[in-house]
Amino acid sequence: MPLLSLANMDKAAFAAALGTSFRRFGFAMICDHGIDQALIDRGWALARSFFALPDEVKSRHDALGNGGQRGYTAFGREIAKGARENDLKEFWHIGRDLPAGDSLGRTMPPNVWPEELPDFRPVFTRLFGQFDQVGAELLSAVALCLGLEADWFDDPIRNGNSILRLLHYPPVSPQAPGIRAGAHEDINLITLLLGAEEGGLELKDRSGNWLPVTPPPGALVINVGDMLQRLTNHVLPSTSHRVVNPPPQRRGYSRYSMPFFLHLRPDFVIDALPQCVSAANPRRDPPISAHDYLTERLVEIGLVAKE
Incomplete structure (x- = not known):
């Protein structure tokens, strides 16, 4: 998989290369993304500090009441769609801060913050904003590779229900089974991931083989989510x-990662783009709002109870 430079490639060339990588792998690797490295380093340190807190302290911020969308989700609670065993991870979710009285507040819960770490809120609020900005740049390239105007995604993602996830995979025993997070596809439009250089991430290629994803330090791994797959009628596959x-000798060490799940506005209706529908590729899915689709998927992965 080639490493693409967001800063040092012509916009049209970057869009074409991104589209090629997405069509082939559903993934891309991006360098020169512009997210402040000092801010990233501070974020890693705070994530480690939070996950090192006692379980009874972390559980004060439990996200069960909001479908796992804000705050802390304990170890082993989430399960990949169709999996038989829960994932070996714990995580924290940060969302978008909406203006007071915004109508989207009915579907986007407010953030919660751990008062035990005073720097947590300002650091991750800034990081969320920088991920959000880079994500919008990448979606502009996606629009161009689909033959759309560069600003096509601006309105669909305005006040989108995006989430910054801080992930901790605790150490496991040398005899532990081989999977920390079961095979899955992401729900959202695109995911921007920091921390994949820690090792362990694999993608399934078109032939059914599992390939390691090994970006250089500081690079972003980007992947297509199911919402973008649905919007493009599977032209860009998730x-x-x-x-x-x-390996067993490394299982005594924690693994951390920081994915940003870029989401549409909850009230945006996901419907196949006309240019992605043809006799050879007929429409596959009916229209659905981003909120309803997200809710369906959160039920499937065990974060929201089935009604």
Whole structure:
């Protein structure tokens, strides 16, 4: 998989290369993304500090009451769609801060913050904003590779229900089974991931083989989510991926990662783009709002109770 430079490639060339990588792998690797490295380093340190807190302290911020969308989700609660065993991870979710009284507040819960770490809110609020900006740049390239105007995604993602996830995979025993996070596809439009250089991330190629994803330090791994797959009528495919355990001698170490799940506005209706529908590729899915689709998927992965 080639490493693409967001800063040092012509916009049209970058869009074409991104589209090629997405069509082939459902993934891309991006360098020169512009997210402040000092801010990233501070974020890693705070994530480690939070996950090192006692379980009874972390559980004060439990996200069960909001479908796992804001705050803390305990170890082992989430399960990949169709999997038989829960994932070996715990995580924290940060969402978008909406203006007071915004109508989208009915479907986007407010953030919660751990008062035990005073720097947590300002650091991750800034990081969320920088991920959001880079994500919008990448979607502009996606629009161009689909033959749309460069600003096509601006309104669909305005006040989108995006989430910054801080992930911790605790150490496991040398005898532990091989999977930390079961094979799955992401729900959202695109995912921007920091931390994949820690090892373990694998994607499933078109032939059914599992390939390791090994970006250089500081690079972003980008992947297509199911919402973009649905919007493009599967022209840009969402690819199964998983996190496997390292070799036995490395299983005593934690793994951390920081994915940003870029989402549409909850009230945006996901319907196949006309240019992605043809006799050879007929429409596959009916229209659905981004909120309803997200809710369906959160039920499937165990974060929202089925009604």
